[in-house]
Each structure stands twice: as C-alpha cells, then as structure tokens.
Amino acid sequence: MPRLRLLFVALLSLLTMKGTEVTAQVPSAEEPSFVIDLSTLGYPTHPSENFSKTFGVAPTRFAFADSEHLVVTFISSDPGTPSEREGRPDSFRLRLHVVVFEIRTGQVDTKRDWPTPNPNDGVVAGHDGKIVVRAGDELTLYDTTLKALKLTDTAPVHMPHRGLFSIYTSPTGRFLLLEFSPSVHTEYSWMNADNLGTVHSFSESLFSLSISDTEIGGWRNTPSRQSEFVIRKPDEPGRVIALPNNRSTKVAFVNEDTIAIESGHSPMPLVRTDGTLIESIAPHNHEWFSRVTPSAEGHRFAFTGSRIRNTFEILEPHQTWEYVQRVYIYDMPTHTFARDVKVKHSARNQDFPLALSPNGSTLAFLDGESLKVYQLPPTAEHRP
Secondary structure, eight states, rough: OOHHHHHHHEEEEEHHHHHHHHHHHHOOOSSSSSEEEEEGGTTOOSSOOOHHHHHOOOOOEEEETTTTEEEEEEEEEEETTTTTTGGGGGOEEEEEEEEETTTTTOOEEEEEEEESOOOEEEEEETTTTEEEEETTTTEEEEETTOOEEEEEEOOTOTTTTOOEEEEEEESSSSSSEEESOOOEEEEEEEEETTTTEEEEEEEEEEEEEEEEESSSEEEEEETSEEEEEEEEEETTTTOOOOOTTTTTTEEEEETTTEEEEEOOOOEEEETTTTTTTEEEESSSSOEEOOOOOOOOTEEEEEEEEEEEEESSSSTTTTTEEEEEEEEEETTTTTTTTEEEEEEEOOOOTTTOOEOOOSSOOOOEEETTEEEEEEEEOGGGGGGG
8 A cells, every 4th residue: 555655646746747847837917007999099990891891800010119119000991981882992991090109108199090002001110210101002111200201112113013912021120021913933122121222122932921130031832842941031042941840831030040930739949040949939828829029139029829719610610710818928038938918808810919119028919909018027138
C-alpha cells in the first residue's frame, strides 16, 4: 500500500506539473483608460441590407500617428440615396470618416468626413505625427490636424485599368508596398510614406503578405505548382525561406529581422528572416490565434485569440464563424506575455481592428461599437 500511495502521489504531482505548464497564466490588463461609443461620431452601427450585400463589412482602420494620437477611419453611406435599392457599388454615396483622438484623455482632437469611391478606403499608415489615407487610387499625407501635406494619384495615365488593389505597411509606418490589379505577374510599387515618393517598381508572381522597412514576404508558386515562401528586397531577387509550420499561409513581420507565423490553434512560431526558429509561443487558452499587429519600435506585438464555431449554427452548419475572445500582447525582449485583455462584445466574423502605439505602451481595439484604449506596462527598453 505505501508503494501504491507513493505512486499515486508521484502521478498526481506529474499531472499537476504538466497542467501548470500548459495553463501558464497571462497577466490580465486593468480597466481601459477610456471607452468611446463610436456611434456618437457617425459610426454605421446598422448598415442597410443592400449596403451589406453589395460591400460586405467595410473595414474600420486604426493607426497611431505617434504616441499621443490615434487615428480611426470608417465608411458610411448617405441614407436615402434614390438608387440605393439597386444594390450596385456606384449606387451608393460613400463617406470616409477620419477621427483623431488624443490618447491621454480620449478627447477628439479633430475629425472630418468626405465622399470616397471605395468601401475599403481609410488610414493605411501612421508615422512621426503624420498619417497616410487612401481614397480610391489617391493617397494623401496628413498631419494630426488633418491638414493635407501631399497628394499622390497612384493610377498611371498610360495604364488606366491598372487599379490600386492592396497596400501593405511596414511595422514602423515608414514604407508602403502598393499592389496593382493582381495577375500572373503583379505590378508593385515600393513607396516612402514620408513623402509618398515611389522608390522602386517591379513585377513579380508573388502573393505578398507583409513588409518590413527593407523587405517583402510572400508566397510564390514554383514550376511544379508547389508554394514557397520568399523574402525579397524591392530591387533584388528573393530568397526562399523554409518555414517551420507549413500548415499556415499567414506570415507577418513583427520587426525588421523577425516574422511571426499565424498558426491557428497551434503555438505561433517566431522566425528570423534567415529561417532560424527563435521560439514558439502560445497563451494558456485554446483559441484561434491571428491578426498579428506589431508596435513600430519592434519590441512587442498584439494578436487575437478567437473561438471558432461551425457545429452549432443550425441554419448554416457548413460555415465557420469566428468570435474574438481576447487580445494578447507579447513582449519579445523578455519572452513573456505582457498582458491579456478580454473582449466583451465580439460579433460573429467581426473585422476587429487593433493597434499598438509606437513604443508598445498603449493598446487600442474596437469592441463591438466601442473604441477601447488600454495603458500597458513599459517594455524592458523603456523601464527606468
């Protein structure tokens, strides 16, 4: 009996140790610094059925212009448009709303709205007290008073059908990659966000995912129709990187030398740009991890943990629904989770924008219709 009792105690201790390892706690954040109901600022809480069928969910976008100013953009439509019932994109009068918040107080510094042609328009980058806003094929550089500093029309006269498709922003907000009408060989332009000047243009059969200040990461098909992950400079051929988790296709730069692989329910690998695995991270909850969002200084990044449902939706059982549950902030210098913030009003398949301030000390995200801002503990580099 003593031996059996000792064996039972040993097994219990082992299980306890294993359980502690799997469910290591992440420190929870305190209450938000401020919460603002965006519907009071014109946020479209209930878009019309025709709008939703035509455009889906128009994205809400966040960007920190600097550590003091958060910029929020969203799209609405002018109600009562006579031809709105026709459900065509050109039958809606879309408006782009730009709101600049003072991050210490939550006060609105300034706001404007104007007609825009594209439901995907909005802020695309923030850096050094300036922001870049897209409206159709036009990019405009603003300061935090929304004074226009520079405007660039990206649609070339000699190629009228080559429209601006996507824009990728480096973690620092200093550089943009413009993708035009993707095809077998997609056209790209590498742009300096400080002056909206094109630094380099190239054509590549590359499905881009993310950029740093110097490089581009994306997938490319080989002659044998296999996909390979490539990192390339705008003016140089790419190099193939063997990723440690090929089940995922979403890869994001979190600083100049490191990429994170969004791996769903599995631990998230952090990999150097030479392909060396640094570590794999996972919070204590069994959730779907995505939306990697870095700070400009490259010490931290945020990501979401979601609950995935596809078996309890009676009317559409074959669809997959995502409900964001938490936002995690990972501190790379200390290899620890800095905070874990609970999301209280997640809607099904919500767009869910979020942003970290340049030094990673402030987190902002959209919880339902409310902007929530949290102050975070300083990183190791910023502690006194």
